[in-house]
Amino acid sequence: MADDKSNAAAYWKANVRLITGCLIVWALVSYGFAILLRPLLSGIPVGGTDLGFWFAQQGSILTFIGIIFFYAWRMNKLDAQYGLGE
């Protein structure tokens, strides 16, 4: 029982760590590159405008898709590793 508990706690800790990492990337592309850091990226031209504009209108969406699939894939591995899957 104690083992089950510490195993479950470790699984949850790993999950929270993974979520934190994914959320950092999520915030960086949207709030970072597309909004707050846009002036810093203004020197990088993309098709008639700058990189920040591209992140705001397309780049962040593409990154979001990548994050969700990465998370789903990693979590499936964690489920199996800790024996907590279905």
Place this chain on the structure above:
Amino acid sequence: MSQFAINLLFVGASFALYIGIAIWARAGSTKDFYVAGGGVHPITNGMATAADWMSAASFISMAGLLASGGYANSSFLMGWTGGYVILAMLLAPYLRKFGKFTVPDFIGDRFYSTPARIVAVVCLVVASVTYVIGQMTGAGVAFSRFLEVSNTWGIWIAAFIVFLYAVFGGMKGITYTQVAQYIVLIIAYTIPAVFIALQLTGNPIPMFGMFSTHTESGLPLLEKLNSVLNELGFRDYTADVDNKLNMVLFTLSLMVGTAGLPHVIIRFFTVPKVADARWSAGWALVFIALLYLTAPAVASMARLNLLTTVYPDAAGQVENYEEALDNALVYEERPEWIRTWEETGLIEFTDLNNDGRIQVYNDANPDFEETAEARGWEGNELEVNNDILVLANPEIANLPGWVIGLIAAGGIAAALSTAAGLLLAISSAISHDLIKNTINPNITEKGEMLAARLSMAGAILLATYLGLNPPGFAAQTVALAFGIAGASLFPALMMGIFSKRVNSKGAVAGMLAGLIATLLYIFTYLGWLFIPGTNMLPNTPDNWILGISPLSFGAVGAMINFAVAFTVSNATEEPPQEIQDLVESVRYPKGAGGAIDH
């Protein structure tokens, strides 16, 4: 065949398809009515979620707002997609493991009290009704144009059809109809965009065309657009915003709102396994992204097309626009689409300087007054409602009649699918959570279905009435609904999973604080219950606190919710042991059954 007949044919044929599917997969039991039997594949479910999600706001209204706001309105794009990341990681898998039907079910059980359940029902109903108002606005625009009636009639017709549709559907019918609707709406959205991208840039893929060269002038498309806008006193399309705080909060509001919206969350109860809930969120975003990556291209290209319709000679210019601008479109020679939209009242022309030509420019820009005066312009003469842009897009680009019919069918599908999903969420909250689980547990299955249908009827009447004088364009009204959901439901759901310490009192206080603060802020600027003329302060940036727009306040509301919930919880007793065990159990996929009834 006339355009009117083509539109009817496309709209009629697509409806026949949805109704056929709905009859084929008719809901048999209450469980089917709410969650489609819990056995839907992640890709199917992702597609249905995408259809549920992409409403009149995304389909009809969003590109229009992007076109008029340019970069500043990118929040709609990031907010309405970034929310899925939060949903996939912070809510969907755990709510699926919890295995009940509705959002108030989770909140009521996790916070072990009837008040928590009732407050959740209230939050859900307020957010969903606001959302339906936005749908009615959008559907009204679509119906008024394609049936060639006034906007008011358009809204009433839309209400009638949405009602019929939602009442006889239920989730099971809806899941497969939603898949058909997704296919219709994505084809309808992309085909005109591909044609227009080809016309303007020679690149058939709109998302790439937007960043490539405008064939007629040889400039990059966005640069060309900026230069025409500058000549007319508008800000650059790609110009940065001054108030970044507001843009950040607006984006955040839309994201947390996405994760807090009941009709999207309910979708994740319908997949067989917890892992599937994660994949489902990913697939939903893939299907949504197909439209969301095309939308900014549609917006920028339509804006350019609209301006070069009014100033035909400006299309090929690189500089020296004067002559092209003098040679503005003669009103009597205006294209057919302007005439037809004028009948709906959504385009209005006033010849202010009596020269018989149409002038479009930014008459609100004080720095531009001198230039305008020198050109003999006496004000902007063409008022174009933002919400018509996508629907008028194929006509503006002179595309064939069947493309116009297709977009009519797509726009109506988008509005109907979402309105139906929302009405379902409202009706299940009232009949299931409020009546069956709180007021009268002995209600028969028949009685519950009747209550569900009556609450749908009530919700739609209210939303239609308020939709006649909407608080904003379709996408803006919908953004308000997101703010409300994000400020009230999202924090309660998230804390319910990630904190064992937050108790019943904390959650109730938090939800109420978030909901009330957000509603007060919104009503202050947009009128009590959105009734025009009852606002306490004019809705302009200099009246907003720290320049935070009512659309962005949901993020602040959510922070208030979190802060209040933690403070109250820490000052009161810990949740009972069985609740802490419940929280523990939703965190692990092991042992998840199908979604269960009570």
